[in-house]
Amino acid sequence: MACPFKLAAIDLDGTLFDHDKTVSPENLSALRRLEAAGVEVVIATGRHRSRIQGALDHLPHTRWAVTSQGAAVLDLDAGEMVDAIYLDAEETRLLMSLGRQLGFSPLLYDATDVKAVEHDAGTRSYARIVGGMPALLDASELDAVRAHKVVWIGGESAVAALPDHPELRELSLYQVQSLPGMYEFLPPDVTKGSGVAALARRLGIEPAEVVAFGDADNDIPMFHWAGASFAMPHGTPGARRAADTVVPGGAPASAFARAVDALL
Numbered sequence: 001m002a003c004p005f006k007l008a009a010i011d012l013d014g015t016l017f018d019h020d021k022t023v024s025p026e027n028l029s030a031l032r033r034l035e036a037a038g039v040e041v042v043i044a045t046g047r048h049r050s051r052i053q054g055a056l057d058h059l060p061h062t063r064w065a066v067t068s069q070g071a072a073v074l075d076l077d078a079g080e081m082v083d084a085i086y087l088d089a090e091e092t093r094l095l096m097s098l099g100r101q102l103g104f105s106p107l108l109y110d111a112t113d114v115k116a117v118e119h120d121a122g123t124r125s126y127a128r129i130v131g132g133m134p135a136l137l138d139a140s141e142l143d144a145v146r147a148h149k150v151v152w153i154g155g156e157s158a159v160a161a162l163p164d165h166p167e168l169r170e171l172s173l174y175q176v177q178s179l180p181g182m183y184e185f186l187p188p189d190v191t192k193g194s195g196v197a198a199l200a201r202r203l204g205i206e207p208a209e210v211v212a213f214g215d216a217d218n219d220i221p222m223f224h225w226a227g228a229s230f231a232m233p234h235g236t237p238g239a240r241r242a243a244d245t246v247v248p249g250g251a252p253a254s255a256f257a258r259a260v261d262a263l264l
Contacts, residue, residue: 003037003264006205009044009066009196009222010256011214012055013179015232016043018253021131023058026253030260031059037264039211042066042199044192046178046218048109048148049074049081051130068109069178069186069218070195071148073202081111083198085190086146091173093142095150095185098167104152104159104183107134110145117142122153129179149186156180178218193221213259215239230259 010016016031018024023031034041042064045052049067056062056076065074073083087095092108096117099106105122108115114130115137116123127133137145152159162168162183168175174186192214200210208227212219215235220242223229231243232255240246247259 003039004209005039005211005228005263006209007040007042007196007200007203007211008034009042009192009210009212009226011192011216011219011222012043012045012047012052014215014235014252015213015219015256016059017055021054024253024257026257028058030257033260033264040064040203040205042196044070044196044212044214044219044222046184046192047130048114050113051132054131064199066192066195066199068148069176069184070190070192070221071109071186072111073195073199082202083195084111084148085187086148087150087173087185087187089143089145091171091185091187092145092147092150095152096142099150099152102152102165104154107151107153108137108145108147109149109151110147115145125181126151126153129182149184149190151178151185152183154181154183159183176218178216184218191221192218193223193225196222197225211263213256214243228263230263232256232259 044066046069063077071085075082096106114134116134117139178184210226211228212222212226213230215232217236217238223242229243230245231239233247233249234252247255
């Protein structure tokens with residue numbers, strides 16, 4: 001029986017990648033089996049486009065990437081951004097200022113890089129988690145910058161409390177805790193799900209023909225939109241509840257491979 005799916009949207013950190021940011025032999029074999037079944041692969045990540053090249057070095061040929069939590073869709077073969085959505089300049093300035101006032105380290109993702117107005121403990125933490133220190137941005141440049149998203153870095157308990165902060169509840173933006181200690185702001189309705197949907201429309205693929213794999217709360221919109229979804233067994237409670245299928249337990253480094261086994 002032929003595979004009913006034409007596109008597989010795959011999260012990187014915690015799904016395709018092990019804790020050491022590499023792809024296990026089992027997961028690499030699973031990617032090849034998807035491709036052999038005629039399924040196009042798209043990487044769907046919160047990372048900036050400048051922070052995924054090391055990931056792609058571990059993977060077989062992958063043409064498409066949804067980056068910046070869905071705000072950018074890349075054609076990697078052409079080296080082009082084929083779809084992009086940005087925060088308003090006023091929203092960017094507000095989020096950068098408010099983040100500092102509340103004791104967080106704010107970063108922004110523009111079309112070229114991850115940027116911060118200063119290097120501090122938060123930016124060093126970001127560099128350890130994601131790879132690469134953010135570039136420095138002069139505060140006077142904030143008026144002209146076009147940001148896909150703003151990210152606040154801080155203590156895990158402080159970040160976990162942000163959804164209940166009264167000032168943030170007034171903002172009409174998509175907000176998500178992507179990792180412990182990392183909280184993100186994007187334009188309304190911009191998520192991994194919207195980014196994968198934009199690519200699927202470009203390729204003439206229906207939602208029912210898309211399968212999504214992930215492990216975190218930022219994968220939930222992608223799970224809700226796709227025709228089928230798999231959460232890693234070590235994923236967040238929200239991700240596991242939202243997915244159609246939770247992958248059976250076992251080694252985290254091969255959880256994605258077990259998901260592909262179940263799919264195929």
